[in-house]
Amino acid sequence: VQGKPVVNSISMKEGEGEFLRQARLVKRYGAAAIVMCFDEKGQADTYERRIEVARRAYDLLVDQVGFPPEDIVIDPNVFAIATGIDEHANYAVDFIRTAAWIKQHLPHAKVSGGISNVSFSFRGNDPVRAAIHTVFLYHAIRAGLTMGIVNAGQLGVYDELDSELRERVEDVVLNRRADATERLVAFAETYKAQGRKTEEDLAWRSGTVEERLSHALVKGITTHIIDDTEEARQKYARPIQVIEGPLMAGMNVVGDLFGAGKMFLPQVVKSARVMKQAVGHLVPFIEAEKAKSGEAGKPKGTIVMATVKGDVHDIGKNIVGVVLQCNNFDVIDLGVMVPAKKILDTARDREADIVGLSGLITPSLEEMAHVAHEMQRLGMQQPLLIGGATTSRVHTAVKIAPNYGGVTVYVPDASRAVGVASHLLSDEHKEAYVAEVAADYDRVRSQHAAKKGPALIPLAKARANAFKADWARYIPPKPAFPGRREIKHVDLAELARYIDWGPFFQTWELSGPFPAILDDAIVGEAARNVFAEGQAMLKRIVEGRWLTANGVIALLPANSVGDDIELYADESRTSVALTWRNLRQQNERPQGKPNYCLADFVAPKSSSVKDYAGAFAVTAGLGIEKKLSLFEAKKDDYSAIMLKALADRLAEACAEWLHMRVRREFWGYAHDERLDSAAMIREEYRGIRPAPGYPACPDHAVKAPLFELLQADRIGMALTESYAMLPAASVSGFYLAHPEATYFAVGRIGEDQLRDMAARQRRDEAALRRELAPNLG
Missing domain, CATH: 3.20.20.20 (Dihydropteroate synthase-like)
Incomplete structure (x- = not known):
């Protein structure tokens, strides 16, 4: 499973x-x-x-x-x-x-x-x-x-x-x-369920200005916020008192409801939008007063946050930042692809109380460990927070924390961030909390050291147990339109039909399968609201052409050579355009189960069977920066996060749509396929599109020759030094068409396979070890 x-x-x-x-x-x-x-x-x-x-x-x-x-x-x-x-x-x-x-x-x-x-x-x-x-x-x-x-x-x-x-x-x-x-x-016996009230209730407008501000914050209503904030400023002796008084009181209610599980992330981000607009109105008055007195309100603490060098993904980091700001922390967000030196220089220059690191791709894990090592070398003492999709409590305890003498804490999601930061900056609770984290991580390291993972077998034995297709009876389909092809300015309305909405709700930390989540008794209302607002913004994206979606494919002759797949420049098969070097499962498999490698699904060169493979790259993030800057100017984090989440969904939809066209049209091996978008999301079609960095193909480095082969720069795509794709809303990978091709997880590999891969790639073994660290245990 x-x-x-x-x-x-x-x-x-x-x-x-x-x-x-x-x-x-x-x-x-x-x-x-x-x-x-x-x-x-x-x-x-x-x-x-x-x-x-x-x-x-x-x-x-x-x-x-x-x-x-x-x-x-x-x-x-x-x-x-x-x-x-x-x-x-x-x-x-x-x-x-x-x-x-x-x-x-x-x-x-x-x-x-x-x-x-x-x-x-x-x-x-x-x-x-x-x-x-x-x-x-x-x-x-x-x-x-x-x-x-x-x-x-x-x-x-x-x-x-x-x-x-x-x-x-x-x-x-x-x-x-x-x-x-x-x-x-x-x-x-007498109780009857009551229907829900749906009409807008404006009775809250008759309350005091403090009550109105609190209601607006809790409900995320921006309609009257500037007028109410100005009324409060006229009422209070100093503008800072409006922030420290009714605005923070309202945000404290939001924080309490969120912490108790009675309010959900989309609502919190909307509350933050209200807060930012209110504060934005007050800032000029506060600055004018500060110029005279030199005084300022004091936050709970200062936190420097960044997505580490080589990584461009920041939705989760931005959400954590919003939640922390809602709770009166001063957050200095350095953005994405931030080198260790800049992070640590900023932390020292701004006298930060906490440093927070985020990352999504696996090479970021090594960069986080490097930042921790640098903090130790520089004699820093600030707590280090670790978060992001590839991070975990075990990895933080085993691979990152030992590099730094200060406390390092894994923060799994936005809902935990405030509690962690508050404990670390509390005179009363910090010592006990740090001791608790240290003891927990000691246990994790001990358990990890003692834990025996699935038994590994020698690489030679794993290769002997490879998946063996019947190449004598299988005739690989030849692409109807071989070679490279660009597809620019893809219709966003068409892509919207192929969106998988499940991950959209996960972005907002709402769990449950779509569409059932819309009727969930706990998160259903929040899910319905964020879905409706997502649909509304999607309509604006499509109609206003906010984003541009481009794609490029290459369908080429191919054969496998051992665990590698060679893609050839033309049918002569004499010039290798790309060698895709793959890893093989090395864990001991149950009787009758093969040790898979992606190369198993392509005919061996020695068989003389002429096979084919494909490559692709798509993006739906072109043009996003212009809109994000507008939202930033309006202090509208909610809309910025919503736009990034929708761009990600459109990129994945573009990959789905293009793969469908490849199967039915460009390659044409499934020209009679008739699947709806839901069936495609369930992957009921023939063939797979493995992506670098995912379980079947964990090595991100293959993106470099992949992008070169596809000339991805011609459709507006590029790579960072850690192989993160630009724009962030992008997808790339390969196409394999064998009917028995399937996804799998390579899992843990042995030292023999590491050495073998380093030799095949003609790469430094130590550098490859860092990149494949998650697969080495």
């Missing part, structure tokens, strides 16, 4: 022996496991029994099986409450207490539960069931619940529940009174 499987479930129901056998099998396949609190005596249904079984199962898994504790998911059993049976009254309380106990006593273990079970007594009454789920989840998550199985259509928003219904449900869930069940049953 792709990703990491979770086995649901194992337990000690049939004794320790069977439990350990199942656990070892799960571990062998690298899966996580849900562990039921169920032993030879039956299901654990009290607090004492739950923690007894959980402790025993955890100890067996960790001590006897060597099971990674972070892969243990304990299910302490959710039982129905409000049944009228006294023994059941404390079921929910005991579950919640057990979740808290597991979090405190079983390091790194997670907690799961079948949430819908808790409301079974009210089957048939969906509004009451949804309220029970919502209240139960609210308390269980705060206690330590990590994940749950529940019908998303039977969830509500805790703060939006009818107050009387919530009180009576809470009495039952928390077992707060003896007659809780009777009171809820009586109320449930």
Whole structure:
């Protein structure tokens, strides 16, 4: 399977022996496991029994099986409450207490539960069931619940529940009174779900200026913000007091709601837009006052942030910056492709309290480690924050933190940034927090050192177990239109039909499959709002021709030579236009499963079979800087982030659209293909388009000869020194057409394959080691 499987479930129901056998099998396949609190005596249904079984199962898994504790998911059993049976009254309380106990006593273990079970007594009454789920989840998550199985259509928003219904449900869930069940049953018989109010409510405009500013910030409304800010400035003695008073009070509400999971990232970014516009109106007045007095408001701290040298991706960094600014941190954003010297010089010159690094492509990981090393060499002491799509807690602890004597902290997403920064700059909490992070990273390093990954086999053995196509019976299709072809000014309206919207919501840290996410009980409203605004901006992009999309392809004769693929200049196959050197899976595979390499899907040169391969590069980011500068001038981070997110989606859509035309038209091996965009997103077509930097082709360096072959500069594309593509909204890769071609992850490779690849590429082994570090463990 792709990703990491979770086995649901194992337990000690049939004794320790069977439990350990199942656990070892799960571990062998690298899966996580849900562990039921169920032993030879039956299901654990009290607090004492739950923690007894959980402790025993955890100890067996960790001590006897060597099971990674972070892969243990304990299910302490959710039982129905409000049944009228006294023994059941404390079921929910005991579950919640057990979740808290597991979090405190079983390091790194997670907690799961079948949430819908808790409301079974009210089957048939969906509004009451949804309220029970919502209240139960609210308390269980705060206690330590990590994940749950529940019908998303039977969830509500805790703060939006009818107050009387919530009180009576809470009495039952928390077992707060003896007659809780009777009171809820009586109320449930008369309770009816209320429809949502959709018309605009302007009653908030009648409040005080402080109330209006707070409402505008929380709701992200910019309509009246300048007028209200000016009214507040006239009211307060000094303009800085408007920021320190009502504006920060409103942003504190936003921060609290976001931290509690009652507000979501798109709303926070819109709140930041309101705040920036209000502050922008006040700045001239503050500057004039400062010129007279020399005073200024004091932020919580100064943070220098940058996307490291060679990397151009900054959406995540920008979102983190916005959230930090919302919480009164002074953020100095140095942008993208920033060398270590500039980052550290700025940190010293501006007396920064924290340095933050971001990156998306894998070469950025090495650059982050270099920055950490430089901070150590220069004797710096500021905390170092690490974030970005390729980063992780393990990588930060193992590869980055050891380079620096100061504290280094991995920040997984924007929602954690404020808490981390606040702890690091708190006189009261910093020492304990730093010690906690250090101890955690020591454990991570120890576990990493002791962890035995999948067993590696010698490269020669892996090659002997290659995927073997039947080249004697397969006739590779010849491209209908071979050679290089540019496709410029692609119709953006056409590309919009091929957008995969799932990653769009991930940009805004809203999780869930599209389109189901639009009806999600927790994030559905936020998802619908950001989707509607995304559609509105997409319409403006298309109609206003804000962006230009270009593409280039080359369909060429090709054959494999060992693990390499040679693309030839013409049908004579005497001149090699590009040699694409690939890595092979080297982990020990189950019986009958090959050790894949992309070269396996192209006919060997020795077979005399004339095969073909393709290359491509597309971008939808041309012209984006002009619009971004306009949004920046308006202090409109929300629109800037939205535009970048949509440009990324259009670039991926362009890759999808162009691949479709290649299959049906330019190469023509699937001219009768009739798939809609959804089927294409599910990759139901023949052939693959592997991209450098992704699991099947982890080496970014091949982009250099790829861009040279395609003459990508002629369509406005370029590479940074770390092989990041410019514009950022770009995609590149190769086309393979064999019917059995499939995606896979190369995974960890051995030293023998590293040496072999360095020799084939005629490259310095140390430099290649740095680039392939994620594949070397």
